[in-house]
Amino acid sequence: MQSPSLRQLDIFAQMVAAGSVARCADMLGVTADDIARDIGSLEMRLGYRLFEDMSGTVRLTPAGRKTAQAMTLLSQDAPEDWDETAAPDAMPAQAVPLSAAPARQTIMLAAPAPIFGHFQDALSAFEAANEDIAITLDLQVQSVADAADALRAGRADIAYFYALEEPAGFASRYGWSEPLSLYVGDAHPLAQADSVSRDDLATTPMLALERHNPMRHIVEDALARGRVQLGPPVLESDDMFAVMTALRAGKGIFAAFGALARDLGRMDGIGRLRLDAQLPAIEVRQALGPRAAETPAVEALAEFLFL
Structure with a gap:
């Protein structure tokens, strides 16, 4: 998974191993507020909560458990008082079932983490x-090139990816669109403008x-497709709290x-800025592996996700 920063992913792993914010902060030599900030930033990026509660002994949400499994970040050195319902056993990369029940068939699903959410x-x-099917996750796919590589190499049976249009030469189907929006703080000169033009954006x-x-x-x-050019970056960071500040x-x-965007x-x-022209939306598209037609369960899951 590449979108969140490596520091955020490392802190998530340390939190799972430590079992509490205080213990994690002590292990890393930082404050509890620093830990809470980075976990909150990671949750914003993913679009779902990882922990039920950040006070006392923390518990992973169901999505948090699955994410930890998919990223293979869990350690064999979890503390003895770590709740077994909160921390799943460590599992090998590329084959991490979402349920502990025995499975006769595994379906590999590749998607960006926010889409999994x-x-x-x-x-x-x-x-x-x-009950005879287990689903494993690969959260590193983002683009059509990523999806094509994963499906061709057999690392995925179903792949979701971001695109601006239907890719040429690669069979996929449209799932939904996610609007692209521009955000500013209330203190920004353009915040109260009734209409913001491309010329306004170019100097900002x-x-x-x-x-x-x-x-x-x-x-x-x-x-670029919307012919929008912003000014030079004054901040380049994956820390969403730094961006919000x-x-x-x-x-x-x-x-x-x-x-x-929904969280912001x-x-x-x-x-959100009120633009005088609509920006292109980001498409979420689904593609199947070359042998999907030979596997009814894969086609059934692909259809089920569209319901």
């Missing part, structure tokens, strides 16, 4: 109704994810879509 309930329902500094983050490239491609201080514009839209002191 979109249909995690559907996956659980499918497994509950099909931007806040961006780090350059290695694939989500940044997806956003930049969408902006800069937004509220009026330092620039941040482009987002999906779960991250609910934040006090942050609002």
Whole structure:
């Protein structure tokens, strides 16, 4: 999984191993507030909660357990007082079932982590109704190139990916669209404007994810297609709390879509710009492996996720 920062992923792993915010903070030599900040930032990026409660002995949510399994971040050195219902056993990479029940057939699903958050309930329902099937996750796929590689190499039976249109030469189907929006803090000069033009945007500094983050490239491609050019970045960070702080201080514009955009839209002191032209939406598309037609369960899950 590449979208969150490595530091956030490491802290998530340390939290699972430590079992509490205080113990994790002591292990890493930082404050409990620092731990809570990084976990909160990671949850914003993923679009779902990882822990039920950050006080006392922490418990993973069902989505948190599945995410930890899929990222293979769990350690064999979990503390003795760690709740077994909160921390799953460590499992090998590329083969981590979402349920502990024995399975006669495994379906490999590749998708960006925020998309997994979109249909995690559907996956659980499918497994509950099909006890002979286990679903494993690969959360590293982002683009059509990622999806094509995963399906061709047999690392996935079903792949979801982001695109701006139907890719040429690669069979996929449209799932849904996630609007791209631009966000500023209430202190920004454009915050109260009734209409913001491309000329206004070109002279306004931007806040961006780090350059290695694939989500940044997806956003930049969408902006380019919409003929929108923002000013130079004044902040490049995967730390969403740093981005939110800069937004509220009026330092620039941040482009987002999906779960991250929904979360930003609910934040006090942050609002969506009212543009004079609509930005291109980000498509979420589904593709199946070359042998899907030979596997009824794969086609059944692919259809079920569209219900």
